[in-house]
Amino acid sequence: MTELIGPAGALTTEVVLQLPGARRHCARVLADLRAGLTCVWLFPDAEVESGRADRAVDVVIHGLDDSVEVPRQETRPYAVPETAAPAAQEPREEHGAEGAPGLGGAGSAFDIDDGFGDWDPFGLTGRSGGAGSSGFPGGSGSFEVRSSGAAPPRPAEGPDAEVAVRFAETLSLHGELVSELVAQAGRRTPVLVVRAWAEADLLAVSRLVRRFQAVVKEAGLKPGDRPRLLVAARLQDVEADTVGLLDRTVSRPHWWWGVWGHLDTATVVADAVPSVGAGHAHDRMTPGKLIRHALRCETVVQVAGPDMGLAVLLADTWNGKVKDLAPALRECCSGPAAEAVHGPATSGAAYAHLPEQGLREAWSAGLVESWEGQIRHSPRAGVAAHGGPELDKLVWQAQNRVLLPLIDDARLGFIELLPRIAVRGTARLVETYVRQSLRGANGSAADLASMELGELYAAAVHRDIELTGAQFRQLRTLRLARNKLAHRAPLDDALLLDLLDALSGY
Incomplete structure (x- = not known):
């Protein structure tokens, strides 16, 4: 290879x-x-x-x-002549065949x-x-x-x-x-x-x-x-x-616009980030380590987007901790700030087959691209790149992609326990905690699957389900992490550590 x-x-x-x-x-x-x-x-x-x-x-x-x-x-x-003029606005490109014969x-x-x-x-x-x-x-x-x-x-x-x-x-x-x-x-x-x-x-x-x-x-x-x-x-x-x-x-x-997608960047990052346990023959694999590795890779993918060179640098520089991401990104973009004039993108610009007129100078300079249906400005351009809401959004997107399926699997693990730990029976749980719009006519056991983490937590607080101390702490952590992600807030390192412990139980 x-x-x-x-x-x-x-x-x-x-x-x-x-x-x-x-x-x-x-x-x-x-x-x-x-x-x-x-x-x-x-x-x-x-x-x-x-x-x-x-x-x-x-x-x-x-x-x-x-x-x-x-x-x-x-x-x-190859230097750009000072007299260069950007190409004029044109209709969107119509693709040829998706692939060529032969x-x-x-x-x-x-x-x-x-x-x-x-x-x-x-x-x-x-x-x-x-x-x-x-x-x-x-x-x-x-x-x-x-x-x-x-x-x-x-x-x-x-x-x-x-x-x-x-x-x-x-x-x-x-x-x-x-x-x-x-x-x-x-x-x-x-x-x-x-x-x-x-x-x-x-x-x-x-x-x-x-x-x-x-x-x-x-x-x-x-x-x-x-x-x-x-x-x-x-x-x-x-x-x-x-x-x-x-x-x-x-x-x-x-x-050469919208060429790269998530799969391309993820492939590059997978080759750039060391494998879990690489170089440590006696390093024991754990679910927490595997999840942390997946989070590190996905965060680099989301932050770098279509900038493959930045993806390689960030994968090598960043240690995987959320608090160290902004400094690592600044280090990767420590050269002279690239500048290019660009206007705001119009609705649908990311789905066009060419950069619109106001973006072409920045596109030519390698500072803006279409990636996964989004107009992505390179962090090298200094556009809210090294911290603040824009970086938080990218971290949140990465955490959402990796953690939400795992959190839901953990929720289903608690659902499977309910027939054994419901103090007053599952029908009473459904009647008391499941929203009316999600219930069946008879409050059947099948309706238990619709119970959210918040409803499970409320049932535990009111002693309608019996949990051990470890299970209660696990449920509380899952609920807190799910709520933060639902409100578009990235998880910090402390909550991530607790969540990885909670997810390792399933």
């Missing part, structure tokens, strides 16, 4: 892209390309700088039958026995072809050049000349690139791939996209006959209106 976390404590780029969220996202891009659509794929700056964006493009390329990358020129730095394969570099281990959707295992490999020319591809003239390749006009000419030279085309490709109607042409962050001319790629979709649409080709273009870019790599003006009949935008 390939490790998610490298020796230096950093996420392994190749394996991160094997997580379910990345697989689904790449599969949607691949499905649209296979359906004959030109795709513009937008990434945040951090995904490009980390190399994950390049790797994601490689994954999609390996899933294609044939592709040609624009030959590289001298690359420009995604089966053998083997995987990432196997955690979660059902994904044997899935290699893009045929990475055993395929050694480079990212820009193609059956054309001089290979096994079916694309055949039919030149419209005998003249040598001529430079295209305008600032996109270099991109077009490099493609034309690679494909041995004579004449204008897109027109020549359209002339090959009836033959499946390779997908042309441009990594816009490696291009020196910021306007060239945008003009190529516009030319590409205009000529393809005018030709009226069937989806299976269309030449296709895949452009991977950051916001500053294309003109502001490039994405907003895409014609959905021949083109499709994709945003």
Whole structure:
């Protein structure tokens, strides 16, 4: 199994892209390309700088039958130009097929026995072809050049000349690139791939996209006959209106937005947090230790959200105590505060397929994401990150997720005792303590299952059920913890310790 976390404590780029969220996202891009659509794929700056964006493009390329990358020129730095403008507002993206046909394969570099281990959707295992490999020319591809003239390749006009000419030279085309490709109607042409962050001319790629979709649409080709273009870019790599003006009949935008979910972050955290008893051969496992471990993992997941790098840091830094969480988070975010202008998110923004206009600058800077139906601001941005109500809410969400099912199981344990410990019979218990709206007509024993912890506690206080001292303290702790969680208040370390003892009895 390939490790998610490298020796230096950093996420392994190749394996991160094997997580379910990345697989689904790449599969949607691949499905649209296979359906004959030109795709513009937008990434945040951090995904490009980390190399994950390049790797994601490689994954999609390996899933294609044939592709040609624009030959590289001298690359420009990844730094964001000061003149960059965010992309214009556009309609929500319409997904392509949920998955692409023929995604089966053998083997995987990432196997955690979660059902994904044997899935290699893009045929990475055993395929050694480079990212820009193609059956054309001089290979096994079916694309055949039919030149419209005998003249040598001529430079295209305008600032996109270099991109077009490099493609034309690679494909041995004579004449204008897109027109020549359209002339090959009836033959499946390779997908042309441009990594816009490696291009020196910021306007060239945008003009190529516009030319590409205009000529393809005018030709009226069937989806299976269309030449296709895949452009991977950051916001500053294309003109502001490039994405907003895409014609959905021949083109499709994709945003690296809402890619990650709870399962992805939880998988990373599970690899980052030491296992219970790891390194201690004689350490005895207890229910309390297992619950505490689950709480620690889930709290890191909720606090970090879609920020995988922060999840790894926090998993290594935080000791699991609630009182130490805010200092640990400050330590993880101790670098220079990241700043990006962003407005308030509108209702439903987290469910859109792209960041809305007011969030795009922050999204590009890696400071805001859609995660599990929520707009999540990175703690690195200093948005109520290191304490206070926002952090309390995240801790409460984690405790709710882990503890509520266990507390209810403990409640049912007391319910099972009632026929033996009810002083005046179960029918009297139902009549006295169960709310009228939850009772049956005859106060049957089945209605006992609806008794809440508060009602059980009241019955114990009034001596209508007989409990030992330990059982009474256990019931009191369960009731107190359940009430705090019901009122959206996280449990402190002292109450958590008592609750773990109470839960260990069941």
